[in-house]
Amino acid sequence: MARPTKPKLSTEAIAVAALSLVDAQGEFTLPQLAKTLNVTPSSLYNHVSGKDEIIELMRGRAMAAISLPSGETEDWQATVRQIAISYWQSYSQHPRLIPLLTSHTVRDRTTLRVYDALAEAFARAGFPPADRLHAITIIDSFVLGSAMDAAAPKVVWEADESSGAEFTEALAAGLDVEQRARRSFEMGLELILKGLAQTRR
C-alpha cells in the first residue's frame, strides 16, 4: 500500500518559499520558513547552511531568468541591452527582494555568469578594469531602480493643490501612457548606453 508521501524538502522548495515570504513582507526568518514548509527549523539545515545561502538561492532564481546573448557578438551595446532588459523584467516581479539582495555579497554562480557577460562586453568596448566596474554598477543601479518603478502602483504620484503646473501637466500627459515604466526604462537605458559609448571615443 502506498503511504501518503511527505513533500520532499529541497533547496529549490526552500528558495521558492522564502521568495514568497519576501514578496509578501520584505523579509523572512528561518522559523517562518520552516513553518511555511511544514518542517522543523533544524531540518532546513540539512539542505542549506543558513540565511545567507537562502538569499543566494533566491538571487540565483531571479537571475536564472536572464537571457545571455549566445556566442560572441561584436556589438557590446546589444549584449548589455539584452541583459539589462531581461534583468529588469525578472526583478520587477520581486521588488521587495531587491534591497535584501543588494545588502548581501553576490556569491551565486548563476548571478556571477551575468556579471561575467557584462564585464566581457565592457572590456570589448574598451573600458579599463576600474571603469568597467563603474559601467557595470551604473547599469545595475539603473535596472534595479527601474524595476521598482515598474512594480509601483499605476498612480505613482498624486499632485495636490500646491503642485506646480509643470508637474501636474507632466502627470496628466505621462502617467497614463501605456507601458509608462517600460518606456522610461528603455529611454534611460539608451541614454546610458550612448553616454558610455561616448566616453570610449
Place this chain on the structure above:
Amino acid sequence: MARPTKPKLSTEAIAVAALSLVDAQGEFTLPQLAKTLNVTPSSLYNHVSGKDEIIELMRGRAMAAISLPSGETEDWQATVRQIAISYWQSYSQHPRLIPLLTSHTVRDRTTLRVYDALAEAFARAGFPPADRLHAITIIDSFVLGSAMDAAAPKVVWEADESSGAEFTEALAAGLDVEQRARRSFEMGLELILKGLAQTRR
C-alpha cells in the same frame, strides 16, 4: 511634585519608530509599532489614519533632507544634479525603506515639492509634459538603485574560480576604490544629464 512624564505620542515619534523598524526588518506592522512606542495600537489612530499615512510620514522625513536650489537658476542641469545628490545621500541611509515607498502612491507634500522642482527644471530644459515625466522617472530610478548600491557591503561581488578575467580584473581594480559607490553614482548621473541635454538639442 513632578510626576514622571509619559513620552508624548506625535506623528514625528510614530515616523521615527516606524523607520527604525523598516531599517531593521524591511517592514513594520501597527501592533509592532505600538509595542515599540509603548502605547496601545488604538492610540496610534489618534495621530494617524493608518499604515498608508505612516508610510507617507517616513517618505516625508527622508525627503526633508533634500536641498532644493534657492531661487531661480538658469541651469536646469545644476538643479537636477543638486536634487539627485542629496536625494541619493538621504536614501542610502535607508535602503530597505525604498521598495516600501515605491509601492505606494506619493502624496506627501515635502516629497511633491521635490518633484515640482524637478518638473520645473525639465520644463525649463524644454521637455514637453510626457517626456518630462520620463526624465523625472529616469533620474528617480537611477538615484534609488544607486542608493541601494551605496548601502551594499564593501565586497559587493565575490568572484569564484569560474569567473572570467574581464570581471576579476574589474573587481581587483575597482572594488576597493575609495568612495566607489559615490563615483559610480556621479559618473552615471553625469551620463544621464548629458544624454537628456542631447535629446533637447
